[in-house]
Amino acid sequence: MKSEKTTTKKYLTIQDYIKKRIQTGKFPVGSYLPSENEICNRFKTTRTTVRRALDELLKEGFIEKEHGRGSKVIERGNSLGLLTVKGFSGSIDYEVQTIVTTHPKIIKWDPVIAFPLTNDEKKSQCVYFQRVRNINNLPVVLENNWYSLDALQFIKADEFVEGSFFKTLSQKHLIEIMGADQELRSIPASKEVAKKLQIKIGNPILHISVRFRTSKPGLNLYGDLYCNTTEYPIRNSFFL
Amino acid sequence: MKSEKTTTKKYLTIQDYIKKRIQTGKFPVGSYLPSENEICNRFKTTRTTVRRALDELLKEGFIEKEHGRGSKVIERGNSLGLLTVKGFSGSIDYEVQTIVTTHPKIIKWDPVIAFPLTNDEKKSQCVYFQRVRNINNLPVVLENNWYSLDALQFIKADEFVEGSFFKTLSQKHLIEIMGADQELRSIPASKEVAKKLQIKIGNPILHISVRFRTSKPGLNLYGDLYCNTTEYPIRNSFFL
DNA sequence: CAAAACAACTTGTATGTACAAGTAATAATC
């Protein structure tokens, strides 16, 4: 039996408060946060602590700071080092379309998941769904997803914000992606994959196994992606 | 005419000092830095400033902090969001070997480079070399590399530190990787690639085009990698 | 001798203060 000491660190309180207001749109993208001194007054603390909180938000990609002006809310996720299909998200050159090919349903954990499950996850039921991403009406990515029902409620496909599961998590459930582990392989297309991506069996396919870690304790998102990279390669950028 | 005010920020001085000592091996990987108070005394400053410097080094992946113990120097690059072969670097399970198959030589820029060259690079001569990475005596990665001779001197293969070009840059030239852009494709092995990786022509290969941005202005490192991922997948992790 | 208490370290959080430096709108000057 542990006392579970949650020592509410002040900088975390401030950080979470601002993060929540950004996520819920109270501090919209492009706007400026209250000045550091205003935040000090509101939380009865000093600039050192407020700056600490803002530094975290800066590091997490929620804001950017402008010397002499203020802290600006920015679009998060672009700066994340995520693997993305070239032309996806943010580009107008391509028409991207997401089709839910298997609606969320409760199943047994699939052994194809390339990462060891936690004990809690093993004990829990598993939510699964499958999507296909089209670019210019051509299927490019086949995506299987799993998560633990104990860690996150059942979410129906028609609740997805703009067809995106991540956006749903962020905007409706205040859950953010904190990191990911990925394994990449080049494999020949199986019969099923070939059919869904409309290519020949045996064609080279980029297979990505991914585990996303989230801000919600115990919640991991597992993915299994099959990408036809002949037209649209996968992109990955990172900075310091 | 500008006065070029270099206001030598104190935390930057400390940061650079420690970074340099890590890069040159004076603070070896696995060792602990002097305590924050010791650094304070040495630089006649306060812990706030020292911690600021250490925070930067933490963010850049040079050290990790252990509450109550100290700041430990870690192998940089693992924490970077870089793509690495599973089992490479840091693992003792596999015997990794790097063979320079084409020694550095000056050539024309190769059009296979997937990124647009800067004007300075186009005007400059180009240094090229090719390596093969073996795991347990099996070739796994075929790697082509290019850089601009104007941006970095000619480096011979026998100058490579532990066969690693990056380690050479870091330890002998104090140049660090600041970021990268990568494009991933799954392709069938060409005749040349199949031969060098000892696989069949047409087998699926993970093709990675990469541009590394460095701390040295004007210096980009271009790479073209062919990975046999059947035994050893490519790994990629990132955090916040 | 083993367990508990202690001391001496380490990093973590927080307060309070001061001044430097960048931004933007207003007021004074030419």
Add this chain to the structure above:
DNA sequence: GATTATTACTTGTACATACAAGTTGTTTTG
């Protein structure tokens, strides 16, 4: 009226201090 200076904001750097909390080795205690 256009330029310059002032002013009132903003964030950036740095000082000094205090105590909390984790680690490790030593000393005391049972």
